Amino acid sequence: MKSLIVYGSKYGFTGECAGILAKKISGKVDVINLEKEKVNNLNQYDNIIIGTSIYAGRIRKVVGKFCNENLDTLLTKRIGLFICCGQTEKAEEQLDMAYPEELKRHALARExxxxxxxxxxxxxxxxxxxxxxxxxxxxxxxILEDNIDKLASFFN
Structure with missing residues (x-):
């Protein structure tokens, strides 16, 4: 299986987590920072994991745009979603607000x-x-290693 991890990060921590996650997923894994690169062909991937940092309750704009522009294709893939946010006690609430409803319902895992x-x-x-x-x-x-392991386990 071929996997793609796409993310948006303002200061690099979300990218660091994406890199750790990529090492824990077996098979070919591409990692793309949406702030710097575009994804050329989603159809080549079986698994797509989307991550974003949260600042003041908001996701990175590039991640929201990516999800909205590719929603139809994403709904045909095995999807994982993750956030990086400092208000740990509100993480579930932040996850709920971060992604489109259809994508959240379709996702195998959210962490x-x-x-x-x-x-x-x-x-x-x-x-x-x-x-x-x-x-x-x-x-x-x-870094919540247990949550990274949980997320990776859905794609191994």
Missing amino acids: HLGYEFNFNKMGFIDKKVVKMIAKIKENKRE
Whole structure:
């Protein structure tokens, strides 16, 4: 089976999680950052896993656009969905809001893979928003390896 992991990431953490996930899925796995590349041919893939970071309750625009533009094709594939968000207690709610309803119903698996607050990478506004919403004042990260393993298991 051939798998594709597509994602959108502002500061790179979601891409890091996508890379870890790719190593845990057997067979050929392509990983594409939608912020930098376009997907040429979805039909060549059996499995498609879509990931996005969540900032202030919003997904990356490129991920929303990808889902909407390719919904008909995606509904013919084995689908996995993931998010990376810092409000772990709201992860399920964030997952529900992140993706189109049809895609969520069709997905084999949905997981929250972790979060990172890296003030060294953030711009001034993002720092202010994170401090206000997440009440975080220092760098913090958590990769949820068990959730990555769970997600990978659906595609192995």
